[in-house]
Amino acid sequence: MENDLNQDKAEFKTFGMKIExxxxxxxxxxxxxxIIISLLSESNxxxxxxxxxxxxxxxxxxxxxxxxxxxxxxxxxxxVFFGLIIFLGGLDIIRSITSGNFFENYWADLSKLMMLLxxxxxLIQCIKSFIHARKxxx
Numbered sequence: 001m002e003n004d005l006n007q008d009k010a011e012f013k014t015f016g017m018k019i020e021x022x023x024x025x026x027x028x029x030x031x032x033x034x035i036i037i038s039l040l041s042e043s044n045x046x047x048x049x050x051x052x053x054x055x056x057x058x059x060x061x062x063x064x065x066x067x068x069x070x071x072x073x074x075x076x077x078x079x080v081f082f083g084l085i086i087f088l089g090g091l092d093i094i095r096s097i098t099s100g101n102f103f104e105n106y107w108a109d110l111s112k113l114m115m116l117l118x119x120x121x122x123l124i125q126c127i128k129s130f131i132h133a134r135k136x137x138x
Contacts, residue, residue: 012132019129020072023062023079026122030055030086033114041107050089051111058082073133080126087123090116 011018017025034052041048058079065075093112096102103109 027059087119
C-alpha cells in the first residue's frame with residue numbers, strides 16, 4: 001500500500017492527471033476536431049481529417065502505455081513523436097500568414113492554428129513528464 005502511495009506521488013501529473021490520460025484526451029480531442037471541422041466546412045478533402053488521423057495513434061499508444069505498463073516508456077515516446085508532428089504541421093500557419101492568405105481558407109487555418117497551439121502545450125507537458133521521469137529514474 002505504501003509503495004502504491006509513493007509511486008502515485010512520484011508520477012508526473014499535469015492538469016490534475018497523468019500524462020497518459022492527458023494523451024488519451026488529446027487524441028480524442030484531435031479525432032473529434034477533425035471530424036467536426038470536416039463536417040462544418042463540408043470538406044471533401046482528406047486534409048481536413050489530418051488532426052483525426054494524428055489523434056488516432058496518440059490515443060492508441062497512450063492507451064497502450066497504460067495497458068502494457070512494461071512498455072510505457074516506448075509507447076509514450078511514440079506519443080510524443082506524433083505530438084511533434086502535430087506541432088510541426090501547425091507551423092504551416094506561418095506560410096498562410098507570410099503569404100497574406102491568413103484565414104482565406106478559414107477552416108484549414110483554424111485547424112493549423114489549433115494544431116500549433118495545442119501541439120505546443122502538449123509537447124511542453126510531455127517534456128516536463130520526461131524530465132520528471134529522469135529525475136526519479138522510472
